[in-house]
Amino acid sequence: MNTLINNHENTNILDLPNEMLLAIMSKLSKIDVLYSLVGVNRQFDQLIIDPFYIHDLDFTRKLLFDDISPIDKQTLDRICGKILPRINDKVNKLTVEPLSIERIFHAVDYVQLNSLSFVNFSQEILLRHILDNAVIHRLMTEQITCLHIQVSDEVTSNFPVENHSNIFSLILFMCKNLNDLTFSHWFIGLGLTFFIYKLSSTSCVSSTLTKLRIHVNTFDDCLFLLDGRLESLSTLIINIVEIFNTSATIDNTKKLPKLKCFALTSYHHTSFYDSQIVPLLRRMSNLEELTLFLSVIRMESTYIDGIHLHDEILIHMPRLDKLMFSITTMLYNINAKIDLQSNDDIQRGFIEKEIYQVDSYVINDPSKLQQECHIYSKPYPFDVFFNLNSRFPGAKFNKVRWLIMRDGDPFENELFKIISQDFPFLKKLAIFNTAAQQNKRCSLPFITFLHLRELYVHLAHIDYAEQFLYERNAHLPCLSSLEIRYETLSILTNNFTNDAARANCAKLQRLVIKEPFAHPQYFHSYFPLLQC
Template identity: 60%
Template sequence: MFELILSLGKCLVDLTFSEWFSGKSLHISTLNITSTGCVSSSLTKLKIEVNTFDDCLYLLDGRLQCLSTLIIKIFEICYSLANIDNKKTLPKLKCFSLTSECYTQFYDDGIVLLLRRMLNLEKLTLFLLVSKIESTYIDGIQLYDEILIFMPRLNKLTFSINTLVFNRYITVDLPSNDDIQNSFIKRRYQPVGSYADEKLTDYAGRCHVYSLPYEFDCFYHLTNCFQGGIFNKVRWLAMADQHPFEHELFKKISHDFPFLQKLVVLNSKPQKNKQHASTLITFVHLVELNLRLAHTNYVEQFLLETKTCLPHLKNLVIEYESLVMITNNFTNDATHRNCSQLRRIDIDKPFICPENFHSYFPLL
């Protein structure tokens, strides 16, 4: 299909390409992109979703001769399987946006090398999740020395970069959040938000750096180190930590993410300060809640009407045992209000509905 569009659109200058089937994106196959028919002498702007980093490299190998703006979302960035030149400069490219929502280890040997080719870039947007082994976090000094110094004409940088490090065999002194902030201040960046683990837990540590104001609709892997702020554009939030999330953090999130619609909580640690949860929290716009990989304390935190108000909750992802426990086998009045508007429950395994199940969830 992509090849056909390019062949028919001889004068096409702006293309957004995304196929949809049953609500899920079908990414272009590498076979189509590598086809000799995927060429254009007129296209200047392309917005596209692809499967691999190789697909991105093929699009930038010269077949799109006039391309100046590329907005690309890559499903998975992994080591290149093809012999594609990732060194030739890209002087015509003025605007580049790269999004990938899967963790990649191909940052230094792939992404960095690609970005260094964009000598005349004026606008750069990065949304990345990077994993590193025996290393440290990506900070302002690394960004400048490894990438931005090669882009003398860059006038706008928008980014959200999560770094997950695994340091098992060597000792790496991880920077504090103040160190990370200073790394951006020294290089005269625009305002930047950040939070970071200063110590490893099970050999792992997380850091998140992002330009302000925050421009993306997704926010990944918020931890207890989160520093706060206002994130009006975020609609999807994932929380993950190996230390418990307490009531006060959820209160902060309800304030700092006022238009949040989807929330994922990944935490197996029980709360320690349940007795201090006296303030009612309201998530006004939340429609989808995923607690499948969360301790039962968080099921209680969100479903008990004395702790949290979820007036528009429609979809719940949860383990059956947790749901049965907190609703007291679908008889607990204190959880009924937050459950009464549910239209879909995604449970981890098949089960036989008890007699009062449908009366407890009348809209299912």
Template identity: 50%
Template sequence: MTSCDTLELSHIRYNINYKQISRICEKILPRIQHQIEKLTVEPHSIKPILSFNYPQLYSLSLVNFPEKIFLQYFTDDLFRHDLFAKKITHLNINILNKTPKEYWAVRTYFFTSILSLCKRLINLNFCYFSDQDLTVSIYNLPPPSFKSSTLTNLKINVDIIDDCLDLLDGRLNCLSTLIIKITQISSTISNTDNITKLPKLKYFSLISYNYTSYYDDLVCPLLHRMINLEELKLYLFVRRFDSIYIDGIQLYDQILIYMQRLNKFTFSIKTFVVNKNIRINLSSNENIQCSFIGKKYGQVGSYVHTWSMKTKGECHIYSIPYEFEYFHDLSISFSGGMFHKVRNLMMVDTYPFEHKLFKIISQDFPFLQYLYIYNDESEKYKEDSFPLITFPNLTLLHIQFAHVNYVEQFLLKKFTHLPNLLNLYIRYESLEKITNNFTNDVVHLNFDKLKDLHILELFVGSESFHKYFAFL
């Protein structure tokens, strides 16, 4: 008999011939159901697939569930199935974001209900995937609302740091791994404990894409509690006033000295400093590099940009090799390196980007898929003789808030080759200019595989516009 411990039905889409599902249930599952340990299913197949008994099953992944459909299954008591209460120890929930933001309350209900229903749950990934940031909000829930004495590993997105503090308040008393994204780290709303030590926590990953002014007051005290931590991962944007950049010395004094068992520290931290009331000489990139010497950090990358009046500046420090899929707020001060894991890059600056920087990025981010450019300043050096740049894996380009020079740079084939561009975000006026009011030959533009065109403002497309993009 053929051995099978994993069954994935997530590649089948809604337009499937349902006879195929029937065939799987009638011909295949009866032969292998006693061997299956892991299942991955989508909404259209969950009921027939879960009607079978799987004595070895411990891991279940529910993927591509619209929130309303997921709610319907809760209402239909599907999750009261013995499978969830008695067998599942590993659960992955992937919910599609096609409903209003108000559905955060429904997602919170899902999360708390799952903890209550799954009595043997050890590992839970609740909507923590690279292509979405669906959050839950639990900070205001009374203590009985959620708890688990079995859960050890949790991946989750939350709204504010109070949610994170509540997850660590003892209701998940066996938690050893917490991987969390926080939308906004701002002042706490509640009086949640941020002092009690967390001796069971061994792995902590914190990602927050928005700037916070509460790194020193909230993030550092939270990390001080993790006295037995073995691995730490931080992706943060910090705003400071009348202060200095976060460097190797500060990381050691404020964080690492409290974690004697730490084996691995992965980080990407960008500090934006504004000094109005005191005069401080902000560190140079050389100073920043020196601050990491002798502290057992391994190789560290950095770049610094200080404004001419020296009252404000920014500094980005990151461990090498770079371990994150995202690289946000890349500026003209970027010094290069290899970033094989980065799929999503955001470029932001008030100084112009030049062709040379785009060339460096195409080489240093070889697997880049999503590129966002925010810059209103025109390129200073522009020539038709620049060498061709290629982004072989780029599928999404966001240039709605970019100067038209960058639109030309990326959409004209004589400057840049984008063989797999599928999604384009752009201003209508920029589109008019590079197409000469939709009269230039489309063959000269990177539209060969374009599937989705997102235009910022409302507009009435001319007949020439519709003919030009008839392939969409």
């Protein structure tokens, strides 16, 4: 026994097999590994300065709430001065942010670089670098085949969205070898991206681009991208802020034979599914993969189900091999008396049309104006789940990170227990429900959300805030952000003096209270980690 103890105490990290060392390093930032371990000894150098390991370098730090920061100056100095000259011919992909970009690109030549990501840039700063920096300009025009651009801008009344020059069309013009582009340009506080369809008819032309991931404002923007100006496009993954009626000048009838993969996401409700989305999908005769995330409002109609999907859409896609979807239908049948499908009817319809691995739940309540049906693929393929209500039947949603609960009927305690088990990796939860719990007098089940970081209860009854913030009700080890009404918070904490919510509130680094209030005496001691 003593021999075993002594052997364990004398174990050195260098005694571990290379496979285990690589597994450990895969959990760490590559920049930290390069900074700390290159030059320590020959074994580490052989493992780290390996093309398979160092081909992709990310010069950013991921912070709480998905914020981005640069790496520190000391680390950047060592990487750029001592390490990049040894590995520059092995780097294929770089991720850079505004404060370190010049140093990174002036350190060495990246002769094998073909993939580049710009994150956390304003349009003005990014334009300056790609137009005025000769190294970056040359890379983009001659080498880059894969590009990721993340731009966000402030908008003022003197400089509205429409006045922003279009960096998207410039990128397509510059990058002569580009075949894969991910592009997002958001305007802070507006929840808007830029308008593509307002550009001239000669803008945004590319003969090489085959794959595009993009956020746009309107359905017109989507049709604009599919009008033939991207002549080699075979994959379009598009997130549309809002889908409404299109311009009469944009054609939504011409076939799209080159398109093989199409993914459409829109978080806002749309009333134009039948008139706009269905005609677009019917144009994709050679489609092999289809992904839909939609919330549809229908008037005097029936639910979108398997029979509808097959007869109205899929029958026009004979080569379709992969289908993933989450489609919520909200019905308002005011004048017509229509027999609505039950959940059993929905399931039978999918089986009849040979669409398998599908789940659904239906709310047919004659006492309410709105009826609702949610159909989705299994296993659930999306990281968001919207408008979960009190009729939720339960299922496993391991991929979901963001959940919105919304209902006019109360969410009882047992539902939260189910959710904590069915959404085990949830990071963001928003509750929209002003109805008080009916079974509050019953003993509350203790719930645990191991990964929950952000909680939004500003439009929820005080019962739901109590369910999560009181330590006797919930274990939230990662909670760091809370959005809540001041009155609710003051009542639950007894004006920031009781201990019931102190443990969960003490972890908060961000507190959002939209109405103005004066900080009472014990406010700051109740939230010691707040970033003011």
